[in-house]
Amino acid sequence: MVTLLLSLVIIYQGERYEIPEVSGYVNVADLQEVIGFSTRWDREKKFLYIKKNMELKLMPDNTFFEAGKEVYQLSKPMKLIEGKLMLHRETLPELLSLLTGEEFFEKGGTIYAGRNVNVLGVDIEEKKGVTKVKIKIKGNLRFYYEGKDTLWKLTIFDAVPTPGMVLIPKGFVKKVKMEEKENYILFTFVIKDGNKDVDVRKDKDAIIFEVKEREKREIKTIVIDAGHGGKDPGAIGPSGLKEKYVTLDVAKKLAAILKRKGFNIIMTRTDDTFIPLKERTRIADEARADLFISIHCNAVPKRKKKEVKKGVEVYFLSAAKTDWERAVEARENSSIEFEKTNSVPVPELEYILWDLAQNIFLEESSELAIAIQEELCKTTGLYNRGVKQANFYVLRLNYMPAVLVEIGFISNPHEEKLLKSSSFREKIAEGIARGIERFVREYEKKY
Ligand SMILES: [Zn+2]
Structure with a gap:
């Protein structure tokens, strides 16, 4: 009889193991060291019990075996050779998969496992x-x-x-x-x-x-996101005006104008409730909307209270660049602090991915930002601070052009007064709507 002395390679949980193999058979004890299961050998009845995630019961020279309460059959039985219990390599993927609950498979003579095929x-x-x-x-x-x-x-x-x-x-x-x-x-x-x-x-x-x-592309569905809400008031003006109130009213007015123009509108909130940032992006992605407009009021940071800033800024997504862009980003993202219940830190890779996912739409987002910025300033007479880029949470994950509009400084007493007036908020909504319409006209010409 010719015995072939070889070794079997097993890749388990990223590690590579080599165990001796005799004519296709490997020792259960060698497998045990690799996989880490427990065994019990019933000498009288000749039952071998192997246990990890599930218990298997095998008998030498018998192709039938039990796993849990089920009976299975092997292509080759376990053997008792010179006092050693040996399993055939062919049977290992099935046996080990049942034993561990992980998926084992054979490819080019090597047995792989550790991660499930998905x-x-x-x-x-x-x-x-x-x-x-x-x-x-x-x-x-x-x-x-x-x-x-x-x-x-x-x-x-x-x-x-x-x-x-x-x-x-x-x-x-x-x-x-x-x-x-x-x-x-x-x-x-x-x-x-x-x-x-x-x-x-x-x-x-x-x-x-x-x-x-290629179909003719149209913009039909627009998500309007009123910033903050509920327990998150956003920025608060010197006389006590809350950002969450202004953004909701402008969002409603903008929705009414765009609906009249035939757009399909989805709002992330229609009353004073708290909506986590993640939920806002989920609403937009799920609706497979064509545009995403988030509405906010600007404010200078508390420690720079004396500084007076004014005017309109429209943002689209990127890694923040200037100090000011970073400051606005930190403030608008701070809504996450209100989401303590599920504040799982996001790994670096995810941030990069979100940025990349948006790449396709960056050019369109920047065009949308420019159109809104210009039309909004023209309509309201507010100072034009220009289009900016920052890494706003709410602008990530949206597979569509997305912008965040800072409609004026609530921290500036003069602009706070304007933001308090319903007719001025109507003007803001009109300006944003004009910007959107201009973008839509240019966009639909391209496709
Ligand atoms: Zn805000």
């Missing part, structure tokens, strides 16, 4: 001028995409693909490539012609990358 497969289908790449996933995986013209990239985080996935280009997808990185996978798509519409979205158990003939 990308199950990719289908590319073509139907009536729409090419749909369906990436079937398990659970809720975060993804991010960017691209232009013919080249698009889709990153799926914490993804573990099924080994040996096949990708066959079809329809508008001319080439497709998948790369496995440490904790993400990257798909690269090459699209036929540069004049297609690409949409990436999460469906029930799939991430869909869809390519179709």
